[in-house]
Amino acid sequence: RLNTWESLTTGIAQQAKGVIAPKEKTPFITFVLGGPGSGKGTQCIKIVETFGFAHLSAGDLLRREIASKSADGAMILNTIKEGKIVPSQVTVKLIQKEMELSDNHKFLIDGFPRTEENRVSFEQIIGVEPNVVLFFDCPEEEMVKRVLNRNEGRVDDNLETIKKRLTVFQALSLPVINYYSEKGKLYTIKAIGTEDEIFEQVRPIFAAFEVCSQTVG
Ligand SMILES: Nc1ncnc2c1ncn2[C@@H]1O[C@H](COP(=O)(O)OP(=O)(O)O)[C@@H](O)[C@H]1O
Numbered sequence: 001r002l003n004t005w006e007s008l009t010t011g012i013a014q015q016a017k018g019v020i021a022p023k024e025k026t027p028f029i030t031f032v033l034g035g036p037g038s039g040k041g042t043q044c045i046k047i048v049e050t051f052g053f054a055h056l057s058a059g060d061l062l063r064r065e066i067a068s069k070s071a072d073g074a075m076i077l078n079t080i081k082e083g084k085i086v087p088s089q090v091t092v093k094l095i096q097k098e099m100e101l102s103d104n105h106k107f108l109i110d111g112f113p114r115t116e117e118n119r120v121s122f123e124q125i126i127g128v129e130p131n132v133v134l135f136f137d138c139p140e141e142e143m144v145k146r147v148l149n150r151n152e153g154r155v156d157d158n159l160e161t162i163k164k165r166l167t168v169f170q171a172l173s174l175p176v177i178n179y180y181s182e183k184g185k186l187y188t189i190k191a192i193g194t195e196d197e198i199f200e201q202v203r204p205i206f207a208a209f210e211v212c213s214q215t216v217g
Pocket residue numbers: 034035036037038039040041042043146147149150151191192193194195198
């Protein structure tokens with residue numbers, strides 16, 4: 001009887017472990033960077049399909065906050081309309097919540113960090129650094145054309161806001177890209193051509209990491 005009870009409780013404990021502690025693997029984090037309209041979101045969908053990442057778009061998380069009429073919603077809406085950057089702790093908290101809710105350990109963090117302050121804040125709060133940083137390098141005139149044709153009803157997809165976002169990108173986001181370049185983590189993608197052509201530059205980067213993880217076990 002005791003043995004039966006023991007095996008039963010052990011079974012429950014093992015099941016519970018699977019439910020409560022699914023995060024045994026260390027996370028594999030990719031930051032996806034590039035100017036507005038450079039194709040980050042589009043390529044993230046393909047990376048998810050091919051390599052099974054969880055896609056966390058910082059902009060989508062912020063827009064969800066606006067839609068849910070949360071306390072920060074009005075502030076976030078104004079910041080996005082102005083093409084400015086939402087305070088780091090707000091964005092990092094949203095990303096943290098999504099990472100905790102996910103049962104995946106491979107994350108694509110799309111459109112973040114956009115400033116050095118964002119980057120430092122993520123490191124301090126989440127306590128990890130990215131394994132890979134992708135930079136979708138696209139000429140400004142192509143980015144403007146794509147954003148103006150995006151047709152998702154976004155409040156920031158107008159010429160006035162795009163100009164501000166491009167200035168913010170140059171001044172605040174390029175330093176983040178340079179930081180990761182110096183760290184040897186940056187993979188620059190030439191973000192012109194068809195979606196498929198661009199993905200053929202992205203694919204080998206993740207394919208190499210897949211081989212690595214198989215070798216390590
Ligand atoms: N390679 C491409 N060529 C032309 N248009 C593209 C390409 N990739 C994406 N787009 C389009 O450009 C717009 C911006 O792409 P998106 O993925 O939303 O960029 P981001 O997330 O970097 O702002 C979307 O309408 C998208 O369909």
